[in-house]
Amino acid sequence: xxxxxGNDGFVKVFPIxxxxxxxxxxxxxxxxxxxxxxxxxxxxxxxxxxxxxxMVEKYAINEDFQLQSTVLRFTGDVTYMSVCNSWLAxxxxxxxxxxxxxxxxxxxxxxxxxxxILSAQVCPLDTxxxxxxxDGKAKIxxxxxxxxxxxxxxxxxxxxxxxxxxSYCRLAWRPSTGEDFAIPGENxxxxxxxxxxxxxxxxxxxxxTDVIFHCVTFxxxxxxxxxxxxxxxxxxxxxxxxxxxxxxNANGPAVCSIEWNPINDDQIAFTTMEGxxxxxxxxxxxxxxxxxxxxxxxxxxxxxxKSDDDIDxxxxxxxxxxVDDVTNNQDAPDAEVGQVRPSTQKKSRxxxxxxxxxxxxxxxxxxxxxxGGAMESGxxxxxxxxxxxxxxxIAAEILEEEKPQEPFQPGATPATLPHRFMTYxxxxxxxxxxxxxxxxxxxDFHETSVHHSIHIPNTYGYTMASLSTQALVLATGEDNxxxxxxxxxxxxxxxxxxxxxxxxxxLPKDEFATNITTEGEWIAVFTSLRYIRFFSLGxxxxxxxxxxxxxxxxxxxTDQLFIAYHAGRGHGNEHLMNYLLVNVDEGEIVRKDHLALxxxxxxxxxGYSTEGSLFTQDSDGIVRMLxxxxxxxxxxxxxxxxxxxxxxxxxIGVHGDQLRAILCRGSTFPPTLPKPIQQMEKxxxxxxxxxxxxxKFEEEYWRKSLxxxxxxxxxxxxxxxxxxxMNKMKTELRQKLMMMFAHACxxxxxxxxxxxxxxxxxxxxxxLAVKYASRTRKMxxxxxxxxxxxxxxxxxxxxxxEEDDVIEDISRSxxxxxxxxxxxxxxxxxxxxxxxxxxxxxxxxxxxxxAPSGGVVGGKRRSFNPFKKSSRNKTSxxxxxxxxxxxxxxxxxxxxxxxVLDSIQRSGFEAKNPTKKHQQxxxxxxxxxxxxxxxxxxxxxxxxx
Numbered sequence: 001x002x003x004x005x006g007n008d009g010f011v012k013v014f015p016i017x018x019x020x021x022x023x024x025x026x027x028x029x030x031x032x033x034x035x036x037x038x039x040x041x042x043x044x045x046x047x048x049x050x051x052x053x054x055m056v057e058k059y060a061i062n063e064d065f066q067l068q069s070t071v072l073r074f075t076g077d078v079t080y081m082s083v084c085n086s087w088l089a090x091x092x093x094x095x096x097x098x099x100x101x102x103x104x105x106x107x108x109x110x111x112x113x114x115x116x117i118l119s120a121q122v123c124p125l126d127t128x129x130x131x132x133x134x135d136g137k138a139k140i141x142x143x144x145x146x147x148x149x150x151x152x153x154x155x156x157x158x159x160x161x162x163x164x165x166x167s168y169c170r171l172a173w174r175p176s177t178g179e180d181f182a183i184p185g186e187n188x189x190x191x192x193x194x195x196x197x198x199x200x201x202x203x204x205x206x207x208x209t210d211v212i213f214h215c216v217t218f219x220x221x222x223x224x225x226x227x228x229x230x231x232x233x234x235x236x237x238x239x240x241x242x243x244x245x246x247x248x249n250a251n252g253p254a255v256c257s258i259e260w261n262p263i264n265d266d267q268i269a270f271t272t273m274e275g276x277x278x279x280x281x282x283x284x285x286x287x288x289x290x291x292x293x294x295x296x297x298x299x300x301x302x303x304x305x306k307s308d309d310d311i312d313x314x315x316x317x318x319x320x321x322x323v324d325d326v327t328n329n330q331d332a333p334d335a336e337v338g339q340v341r342p343s344t345q346k347k348s349r350x351x352x353x354x355x356x357x358x359x360x361x362x363x364x365x366x367x368x369x370x371x372g373g374a375m376e377s378g379x380x381x382x383x384x385x386x387x388x389x390x391x392x393x394i395a396a397e398i399l400e401e402e403k404p405q406e407p408f409q410p411g412a413t414p415a416t417l418p419h420r421f422m423t424y425x426x427x428x429x430x431x432x433x434x435x436x437x438x439x440x441x442x443x444d445f446h447e448t449s450v451h452h453s454i455h456i457p458n459t460y461g462y463t464m465a466s467l468s469t470q471a472l473v474l475a476t477g478e479d480n481x482x483x484x485x486x487x488x489x490x491x492x493x494x495x496x497x498x499x500x501x502x503x504x505x506x507l508p509k510d511e512f513a514t515n516i517t518t519e520g521e522w523i524a525v526f527t528s529l530r531y532i533r534f535f536s537l538g539x540x541x542x543x544x545x546x547x548x549x550x551x552x553x554x555x556x557x558t559d560q561l562f563i564a565y566h567a568g569r570g571h572g573n574e575h576l577m578n579y580l581l582v583n584v585d586e587g588e589i590v591r592k593d594h595l596a597l598x599x600x601x602x603x604x605x606x607g608y609s610t611e612g613s614l615f616t617q618d619s620d621g622i623v624r625m626l627x628x629x630x631x632x633x634x635x636x637x638x639x640x641x642x643x644x645x646x647x648x649x650x651x652i653g654v655h656g657d658q659l660r661a662i663l664c665r666g667s668t669f670p671p672t673l674p675k676p677i678q679q680m681e682k683x684x685x686x687x688x689x690x691x692x693x694x695x696k697f698e699e700e701y702w703r704k705s706l707x708x709x710x711x712x713x714x715x716x717x718x719x720x721x722x723x724x725x726m727n728k729m730k731t732e733l734r735q736k737l738m739m740m741f742a743h744a745c746x747x748x749x750x751x752x753x754x755x756x757x758x759x760x761x762x763x764x765x766x767x768l769a770v771k772y773a774s775r776t777r778k779m780x781x782x783x784x785x786x787x788x789x790x791x792x793x794x795x796x797x798x799x800x801x802e803e804d805d806v807i808e809d810i811s812r813s814x815x816x817x818x819x820x821x822x823x824x825x826x827x828x829x830x831x832x833x834x835x836x837x838x839x840x841x842x843x844x845x846x847x848x849x850x851a852p853s854g855g856v857v858g859g860k861r862r863s864f865n866p867f868k869k870s871s872r873n874k875t876s877x878x879x880x881x882x883x884x885x886x887x888x889x890x891x892x893x894x895x896x897x898x899x900v901l902d903s904i905q906r907s908g909f910e911a912k913n914p915t916k917k918h919q920q921x922x923x924x925x926x927x928x929x930x931x932x933x934x935x936x937x938x939x940x941x942x943x944x945x
Contacts, residue, residue: 001028003047005037006275011049013065014277016267031065033057039081041088043102048088050078055666056090056100058646069646070666072098072107076116079162084122084173087143089129091117093162097131099143103573104602104619105646106668109417110141112148116162118169124178128194132169134159138183140197144403145479146416150197155183155190167230168256170215174222182225184213189227191239203227203237205244217260217268224283228255228270236283250278404566405575405602407514407526407551411652413669415463421672422465422474426610426653426660430465430472431672432458441465443472451494460488466518470495471537473523475513487512489525493537503539519556522584526551532563534584543587552577557608559585564595564603564616573600581614596632598622604668609654612719613710617651619668623659623683625706628713633706636683649681657683657703693743701736704729734765741769750781757785763793 002014012027034051041048047059048071056072059065072078076094083089088100097110097120110120115134122129122143129141138152159165166186173181180200182191188204203225205211212230219225224245226236232250237243253273261267268280411424422430428445441462443454450469462474472492490504507513507527515526522542523535530550534542549565556562560581567578577595582588597603601618608614614626621638636659638649648668653660662676670676685703689695708729715721737760744753753773760766766789773782 002269002277002279003040003042004271004277005033005040005049007036008275009033009035009037009051011037011040011047011059011065016279029065031059038078039090041081041083043083043086043088046102048081048083050081050090052077054078054092056081056088069644071100071105071646073666074098079117080119080170082119082121084124085126087122087126089120089122089131091120091131091133093117095133097129097141099129103600105648106619108143108146108414110139110146110148111416111418112139113137115158115160118156118162118165118167119171121171121173121181123173123181123194124176128178130171130173130181130183132156132171132183134161134165138169138171146414152192152197156185167212168214170257172216172218172225175218175220176222182216182218184216184227186212189213189216189225189237201242203239203242205233205235205247207247208233208235214254214256215258217258219260219265220262221265224265226258226260226268226283228258230254232272234258234268234270234280246283248280250276252276404550404569405552408553409464409466409515410553410555410605410607412465413672419672421670422463423467424650424652424662425467425607426655427467427469430467432462432465434458434461441474443467454492456492460490462488462490464513464516466516466523468518468520470520471518471523473516473518475516475525477514478512478528485509487527489513489516489523489535491518491523491535491537491539495537505535505539515551515554517554517556517561519561520558524554524556524561524584526554526563532561545582547580549578552603553606555607555614556584557612557614559583560590560608560612562606562608562614564606567594575602577603591630593630596624605651607651607653609656611656611707611710612714613654613707615651615654621649623651627706628710634686635703635706636681637686638681640684641681650676652678655680657707659683694740697736697740697743701733701740704733704736708733734760734762738765738768738772742772745773745776745778745781750778753778753781754784757788763789763796766792 002016003011004014005011009032011031011033013029013031014025014027031049033049034053036052037049038052039050042061045061046068047061047065049057049059051057054074054076055070056078058068058071060068071088072090074090074092074094074096076092076096078090078092081088081090083102086101086103088102089097090100091097093116095111095113095115095117097113097117099108099110099120099122101107110129110131113131113133113135118132118134120129120131127143128149129143130138131141132138132155134156136154136156136158138155139148140150140152141147142149156169157166162168167184169183169185171181171183178194180191180193182189182203187209188202190202191200192198193200208229208231211233213227213235214230216225216227223239224236225239226234228234228250232252232255234248234250234255235244236246236248238245250270250272255270256273258268258270261269266282268283270278270280272278409423412422413420418433418435420432420434422432422441424430426446427450428443431442431444433440433442439458439461441454441456441458443456445451445453454472456474460476461480463477463480464475466473471494474490474492476488478487486509487507488504489507490502492502494501510528511531512528513525514528517524518537521537523537525533525535526547527533530547532545532547534544536542547563547565549567552564552566554561554563561584563580563582564577565580566576568576570576575597577597578592579595580592581590583590595603595616597618598620601620601622603616604619605617606615615623615635616626617623617638621640621642622634623636623638624632625635627633635657638651638659638661639645641649642663644665646666648664649659650662650664650668650670651659652662659681660678661681662670662678664670683703684690685699687695687699687702690699708726711721711726711729715726737756741753741756741760744750744756757766757769760769766785770782770785770789773779773785
């Protein structure tokens with residue numbers, strides 16, 4: 001098929017067979033895309049349309065040609081668009097060029113032109129982009145770095161708009177090899193060499209003078225080149241010999257677009273300024289222009305030698321031109337020709353009113369191939385040189401290793417943008433402005449109570465930032481190091497109590513910062529030598545550890561540091577990524593394992609939730625959570641949460657089971673202005689049958705169970721967790737289980753109901769399930785659930801008995817150790833009339849190892865209680881004791897050891913080395929107090945059963 005567009009706002013699809021056979025064929029499909037369509041491009045089954053709404057939209061090539069998504073947005077009209085391999089290049093009147101990866105849905109922005117863009121094309125090797133604008137310059141861009149590597153001056157006359165340009169400069173790369181590219185211009189076509197970017201030669205036609213060429217196209221084999229001119233002439237050159245092979249007359253205004261059939265070397269389609277399209281066949285017949293002229297004259301002589309009856313037969317075989325009126329729009333300068341997919345290889349006709357001109361006409365067509373069928377799109381013919389080269393290129397692409405993903409900061413936008421986010425997280429926003437007007441960094445906090453806004457001059461060109469409630473950390477990478485090649489790390493400490501709130505360190509030469517993060521009281525800096533350098537917030541250097549591979553990103557939470565890094569080279573489009581979990585306070589590696597990603601995707605974001613769970617997002621929009629058993633769980637598919645497939649959900653944080661994100665329309669990152677609007681999206685686990693109640697109940701139960709398990713782990717680890725919230729979550733889980741159980745019973749699925757009953761954690765909820773099953777007259781199910789409840793109760797009783805035995809053993813051991821008593825030295829004796837303790841020290845208190853059990857000192861038992869409160873002085877918390885007649889020290893009895901310890905602790909002193917078993921005893925005594933209540937509850941449950 002052949003796809004065209006014009007200023008009438010329609011995109012029209014023509015079958016190749018209809019164009020060849022019918023001079024006035026009608027399009028098979030017409031798509032209304034607005035008031036004006038500037039350009040179209042085709043890649044596989046995707047049709048890209050640049051309409052007058054400043055956007056590039058994607059349509060599906062099928063029977064309906066339905067609109068799928070918006071892939072690019074501009075602030076001006078889109079002037080040109082082209083596709084090469086998996087890259088879509090588009091230029092706009094706002095001086096911007098955007099390159100969009102059709103597979104990964106990522107885009108790159110090229111800034112540097114000072115006028116509207118005329119054309120832009122990606123090279124076949126996906127390494128360079130060539131663009132021409134109305135400022136008269138052509139620029140060559142490195143696709144990876146998005147930097148301009150060369151500028152060619154005086155390519156076209158300067159103008160202020162595309163419609164006022166003398167030439168549209170529709171350039172083209174040589175297919176397969178990409179060794180050079182051609183730019184049309186005045187009186188000829190210039191070819192420039194790749195890498196050196198020097199002009200090789202200029203193709204000219206001696207018979208065509210004072211002509212301006214608007215567009216060029218290479219043949220699929222790369223040897224021949226055709227160009228359309230302002231005089232409606234189409235010239236075909238042999239690039240190797242630089243000779244004109246043929247010339248054709250389009251019989252109309254200027255040719256504004258031309259396209260060679262990528263499947264058939266002998267077919268060319270073109271459009272004119274009047275909105276007409278043309279189709280040329282049998283171009284590669286091997287004859288030069290002079291030879292074709294002689295053949296034409298001989299055929300004319302032969303024609304007039306024949307009788308009138310034979311003229312019709314001769315005209316059938318004589319080549320003619322077919323130029324079809326498509327849009328009837330006289331102002332369609334930017335009409336394009338998309339991919340051409342022939343359905344047959346029949347002869348075409350070319351209607352030429354000027355039979356006396358020197359322009360050549362096509363030779364008679366050759367018979368169709370033996371198969372008689374059409375070549376499918378993407379088919380490879382091995383009998384031509386161009387197709388062999390195409391096979392070699394495809395094989396080289398398969399063998400070529402995928403480039404590793406570049407490191408990035410979570411919540412940051414591309415570093416090549418003049419206005420960008422350095423980081424966007426739950427604490428605040430760090431913006432960077434890097435243009436001719438200002439070079440600065442602005443920091444805004446979501447909560448102004450944490451800190452006020454900050455404006456920092458970006459003198460050193462910082463490109464990385466990490467923000468927490470305690471500090472802001474900035475760093476420069478390899479591309480932004482100073483003149484001496486030194487990378488810097490700067491910290492702005494918000495919690496310092498002195499005037500030194502900022503400090504800066506310089507990394508050694510040839511060592512550059514690639515990623516940074518900060519949390520709590522420490523800072524981590526990943527360098528190009530695979531070092532992880534740790535600093536305190538005050539600037540003190542801490543330990544240095546090494547990482548097995550190059551970093552992708554880092555994030556942190558309290559004492560945990562997460563590092564995603566390359567573990568090796570992947571196969572094809574796959575990446576081999578691992579992760580490290582490091583406990584910074586303990587200085588140990590908690591976990592080292594593979595990072596879970598979708599096939600052929602990149603890591604887009606990584607961060608911790610407010611509860612301390614680790615989450616990641618890949619380029620397919622899959623959000624995963626690392627649970628406490630170090631298993632990756634998919635918790636959301638953000639591509640299902642956006643209105644269009646070209647949109648993306650830019651995550652900035654996670655709170656409970658909700659994602660805090662920004663909806664990016666037609667892009668993977670938000671703009672800095674206007675300020676993005678945050679929205680909360682609830683997680684949805686990828687369970688089946690989500691349209692039924694069963695699927696909804698199951699998804700909600702397991703999502704809440706996942707969060708509750710994380711809360712339990714944090715509570716066991718010593719974190720402060722709201723117990724009321726946890727109890728509420730447990731109640732919701734039991735309610736959800738009962739809803740699942742009731743749904744299964746109502747649908748007569750007793751096996752499912754029994755499986756759900758086995759998931760119920762407590763006996764009381766099992767009793768409710770038994771009652772519900774009995775009321776619904778499912779006695780067999782109720783009996784089985786009763787057995788489950790009885791078994792669960794027996795297991796709970798066994799656990800309680802084991803706890804009781806442990807407590808009893810600890811109590812018995814403590815009673816044996818109570819024979820060790822505390823003896824107070826005479827120097828620390830306290831007067832009975834004293835109001836407080838004034839002379840005792842911790843060293844004065846020690847254990848008397850010789851004291852026998854029962855509180856006997858020196859063979860006698862004292863009946864006097866030295867710590868009894870005095871009736872004469874009630875304000876004193878503890879009274880002193882008197883010396884015995886024998887002069888021995890008073891020692892408290894074994895039953896009053898706890899009283900001694902508590903009294904001394906209340907007075908400000910602490911016993912030296914109290915055993916840990918004392919502490920264990922206190923905790924177990926608390927559990928003993930709860931045992932009667934538990935037993936009473938169990939008796940009530942047995943009565944219910």
